[in-house]
Amino acid sequence: MPLSSLELTHVLYDDSSHLSLAMALITLSPILLMASYAALAIFWREITVINMWAGQFCCEALNLVIKRLLKQGRPPGSVGNGYGFPSSHSQYMGYFATFLILHFHFRHKISTNGYWMTDKTLRTSVYSIIVTWAVTVAYSRYYLSYHSISQILWGVCIGISFGGSFYVVAELLPTRRPNSLLGRARTLLLRNPVFMWLRIRDGWAVWPDGGLEEEWQRWDREWRGRTKARLHLN
Template sequence: MSSLDPNKSLPPLPPLKSFSLTHILYDPTHPLSIPLTLLSLSPIFLFVSYFTLLIFTRRLTILLLATGQVGNEVLSWLLKRLLKGDRPYMGHGEVGTGYGMPSSHSQAAGFLVAWGIGYVLTLASRGTSRDGGKLGMVRKIRNGIYVVGLILWSLAVCYSRWHLHYHTPFQIVVGYSAGLITGGVFFWLTEYIPIYHPQSPLGQIRKRIEYLWEGVGGVGGWELGDAKGGWGEGWLLLGKEVKEKKTK
């Protein structure tokens, strides 16, 4: 061993464990393994998208969607420890670690599908899809492509969990179904009722949350995206807008 060996004076390592959030085993000989591995990771990439959209659009709807996805992950974590279903191929490398019932990736995909379909169906009530003629037709086609693409993506994510040997078909179906139910209920509570029944308790709660959210202003105290003002300035600007409307 050379005197320049960097391992010569290092202390022994403690037992280490893989951070399994992005750790996936795959068959390098199968041509679809890499694409399906990336698809399997795509629900995790969603949170990066949510964070980016929150910075540059400052939309409360995105904040609530991200919150719902986090809550859906917590629900999946609880269901895994309640049902305690084993993964297939237990003990086969690191595929066999942790519980497998339900599939959390499939549940995340199902959540977004239910939420996304609800969003498309309520676009007209948001004032973003009332145009007729050619423009209305283009938007209907675009929304249809969006929904079909979202469904196909979610099914591909589910298939990837089976192809990569992380879940059984039943675990995937249970996870996807749980995500659909959770996403649908969450959308109904946070979007549908506040839109169509703004004077309801849920509608009033959303208004208060929106006021607080807008008052925070831009990220880091700077005006970013659609935010007006920085930390604390947002409330002052909102108050100024209210006074200007009253004087008109």
Template structure:
């Protein structure tokens, strides 16, 4: 009877080896889950905002992963020996984690510092006879700070792969450089798509209209826009009660 039992396998998607007696090793194990968390964030933002920019960025991230898959099988460099002895499968050059987070961080920075062009708004304005309220757009310093935080977090993830012993320094550096290069190339590609009107054409297609895809986030602060609608409703309700 025991001979009929099928041996179980481990799903390596979130299976991370770490030293339980080392707090930094545990932190590194959690940092290793950032790519999976970002996939959830991408999907959530795409479904909730239907923004074309989110869709383009997510598509670029998938292209980055596909290229990493191809590079690993082209180079065929093994991981460090002690990790191989722990039954971890797959090649190590370049590091997929480093490439993933480098693409993400550079893309965030390029969007916030180059592509994002929020319109200048007045401090007050008329909305149906109601005086407007202060609107604070992110300035260059705020956007630079967020971009720096993304870059720092990505660097921590890349470092964690070396600390955990999943990759050599060279494998992580190559993965990081590949992610940066792909992010820059993808930014150029999406800029060309925008400049030549291809995105505008695609958003007019029936399937894009059916999914309610739009392209607002480049010039609008979507959180503030929703807040303004809410404040307008509250002010209107207050005025109605006092009349």
């Protein structure tokens, strides 16, 4: 029986090079995002996370359609199989970085320590980490000889375009214009009995940080109360 390799988890690299090993691990890192989406969606129940996850699947479907339509092969000497245009890893990370940065910019407020410069530095650092991760994953596809530069650049551009468009439609317009068709649809979803039973919420509609600080303060009050009671009994 002929066997096939699962491309998502099978990476060829030069085992004599530490850099090649690092690139192989980095090129596999996007797989972690799907597990992260699932964990956050199940335990946090945020509609924004669910939307981002759904958009990631749609972006992958778009990549598959484009590859089947254009049927462009991989560059000479490539170690990969199947069509190469556009690079799915690059498109994947382009979408992820774009959606997440737009969310941080428009909706998520990072907790402040009271100093403008520190807050600005923290936000810039978060953006830089996200972009650096996306760029490194894209570069790893070229370094490991899976894609040409043009296939990677097109993948990144398509991912950015799709991520930006999807964020505007799924998040920005519904929240900025709640009386619009998209805004009303989002409200109806959140009020839907099934969504309410699943406890799906829009934390950023109530708290600027999605409720992280509120939840921490509630835990802190409860923990301090129990600690004081326990110490008093002792």
